[in-house]
Amino acid sequence: MKHIIIITAAALTACGQPVPTDTAESLVANPERLKEVRRLCKEDHSKMGDATCNAAAEAFRRRFMGDGKGKYTPQPAPQD
Template structure:
C-alpha cells in the first residue's frame, strides 16, 4: 500500500507532461500589412465577412495596420491654416 501510492502518483505526473503548443501559422506583421495596401484591403473584406475562419489575431493585426496607414506614425504636428475659412 505504501509503495503503490507513490507509484500511482509518479505515473499520473508523468502523464501530465507539457502539452504541445499549436503550430504557428504564417501571420503577417502589422508593418507588412501596412506596406501592402492591396492585400490589406482584401483581408479587411475577409475579416468583415468571415472573422471566425481567419481568427482574431489576424483580424486585429489588419485593423491595427489600417489604423497605422490612416494616422501615419503619429509624429506629424498639427499646423492650423493661416487664414480661417469663411462661411
C-alpha cells in the same frame, strides 16, 4: 517582440490553428493585401482568426492616423 511571435506561432501550431502570416507591418507596406484581409475578416472573422484581423485593424489605424509624428503644428493662441 520576436520571442512573443515565436511562442505564439508555436502555441497556435500545437493547437492546430493556422499561424498568422500577416503582420501589421507587412499590411501597412502592402495596401492591396490589407484591403483583402479586411474584406475577409468582415466576411468570416472566425475563419481568419483574431490575430490576423487585429493585425489588419492595427495596420489600417497606422495608415489612417500615421505614426504619431505628424507635421501639424497648431498656431499659438492670439494674445488679447
